[in-house]
Amino acid sequence: MAGIYIHIPFCRKACHYCNFHFSTQTQYIEPFTNALLEELAIQKDYLKNPIETIYFGGGTPSIMSQQNIERIMGQISKHYNLADSFECTLEANPDDINLEKLSAWKSIGINRLSLGIQSFQANALEWMNRAHSVEQSHQAIQLAYRAGIMNLSVDLIYGTPHLTDKELISDLDTIKSYGIPHVSCYALTVEEKTALHKMIQLKKIENIDTTHQSNHFNIIVENLQEQGMDHYEISNFAKPGHRSKHNSNYWKGIPYLGLGPSAHSFNTDTRQWNIANNQLYIQSISNGIVPFEIERLPIATQFNEYMMISLRCMEGFSTQTILDRFGINFLNHSLLIAANFETKGQLIKTATGFTLTKEAKFFADGIASDFFWID
Numbered sequence: 001m002a003g004i005y006i007h008i009p010f011c012r013k014a015c016h017y018c019n020f021h022f023s024t025q026t027q028y029i030e031p032f033t034n035a036l037l038e039e040l041a042i043q044k045d046y047l048k049n050p051i052e053t054i055y056f057g058g059g060t061p062s063i064m065s066q067q068n069i070e071r072i073m074g075q076i077s078k079h080y081n082l083a084d085s086f087e088c089t090l091e092a093n094p095d096d097i098n099l100e101k102l103s104a105w106k107s108i109g110i111n112r113l114s115l116g117i118q119s120f121q122a123n124a125l126e127w128m129n130r131a132h133s134v135e136q137s138h139q140a141i142q143l144a145y146r147a148g149i150m151n152l153s154v155d156l157i158y159g160t161p162h163l164t165d166k167e168l169i170s171d172l173d174t175i176k177s178y179g180i181p182h183v184s185c186y187a188l189t190v191e192e193k194t195a196l197h198k199m200i201q202l203k204k205i206e207n208i209d210t211t212h213q214s215n216h217f218n219i220i221v222e223n224l225q226e227q228g229m230d231h232y233e234i235s236n237f238a239k240p241g242h243r244s245k246h247n248s249n250y251w252k253g254i255p256y257l258g259l260g261p262s263a264h265s266f267n268t269d270t271r272q273w274n275i276a277n278n279q280l281y282i283q284s285i286s287n288g289i290v291p292f293e294i295e296r297l298p299i300a301t302q303f304n305e306y307m308m309i310s311l312r313c314m315e316g317f318s319t320q321t322i323l324d325r326f327g328i329n330f331l332n333h334s335l336l337i338a339a340n341f342e343t344k345g346q347l348i349k350t351a352t353g354f355t356l357t358k359e360a361k362f363f364a365d366g367i368a369s370d371f372f373w374i375d
């Protein structure tokens with residue numbers, strides 16, 4: 001099994017907090033699509049069949065015309081075999097949604113929609129400089145259901161300075177009222193080279209308050225679990241049968257091919273990433289060369305990644321997996337550190353290894369870094 005990720009590097013508007021690779025120069029969508037189709041043909045032997053998941057991410061995939069999405073799906077089917085029960089997700093912004101588009105996406109195999117809602121509060125959307133309105137979010141959800149796309153996920157951003165607990169709870173209640181089966185919740189982070197970073201430095205807006213964020217995190221966890229969702233990864237919640245297969249496969253270390261500028265690929269021993277520049281990407285592909293850098297993953301890096309990912313997941317890390325994949329020294333190292341966190345009440349034993357306690361989940365990345373193997 002394997003997955004394909006397609007990076008669509010275009011957006012209508014730059015959100016203030018965003019550090020993903022994207023451009024607002026949408027006049028290059030056509031040459032980009034042609035290059036992407038060519039990259040797919042060049043990379044047709046990167047993965048072993050069948051393909052279990054396809055994920056259109058970005059950027060804003062919903063900015064693409066139906067014809068271009070269809071051309072990409074056609075090219076994937078030409079070069080790879082799709083598994084019988086494949087999952088195909090498309091990230092969409094609410095302002096792009098209409099019934100015609102949804103029906104067309106569904107007819108070509110898109111069976112999961114990830115909606116970039118971020119908040120149902122107008123002031124929060126404005127603060128983030130999002131392109132859509134609250135009304136468009138409600139409409140997008142209703143239209144998706146009307147088109148028969150029931151496998152819906154929504155993204156929320158929490159911890160923005162003016163978002164009150166009451167507003168956050170109201171957003172979670174809205175999710176409940178629509179019966180949304182999957183939610184991804186991200187704490188607002190301040191990345192360098194973003195408008196948000198600059199505005200904070202210039203003291204035009206206040207900085208992020210981590211206590212406010214951890215309160216929001218606790219509200220979200222409690223509320224979504226009450227809605228019957230599993231908190232299956234630190235930022236992800238799903239009703240039974242609705243976990244994202246694509247992301248779950250990333251976390252299990254299953255190979256994937258990333259296509260488009262800035263996209264990463266992974267085949268267990270190596271990771272490679274395409275150039276994060278649309279013009280250079282298009283130009284290089286027109287010369288028959290995929291412009292990427294590659295790194296071989298040393299065992300310590302593979303171990304550190306395993307710890308980082310597994311501690312973010314509900315099941316935690318498995319001692320047998322560590323022994324099988326990395327050997328006895330790595331296992332002893334993990335057990336020693338785990339004992340320390342267990343004493344502090346931040347880790348608990350499971351039948352197969354260790355997982356974070358509820359209280360420690362907000363600090364998952366920091367705790368995982370204490371397990372890192374440094375050569």
Ligand code: SF4
Nearest residue numbers: 011014015018058059
């Ligand atoms: S729509 Fe998404 S990718 Fe585009 S600028 Fe906003 S957050 Fe970034």
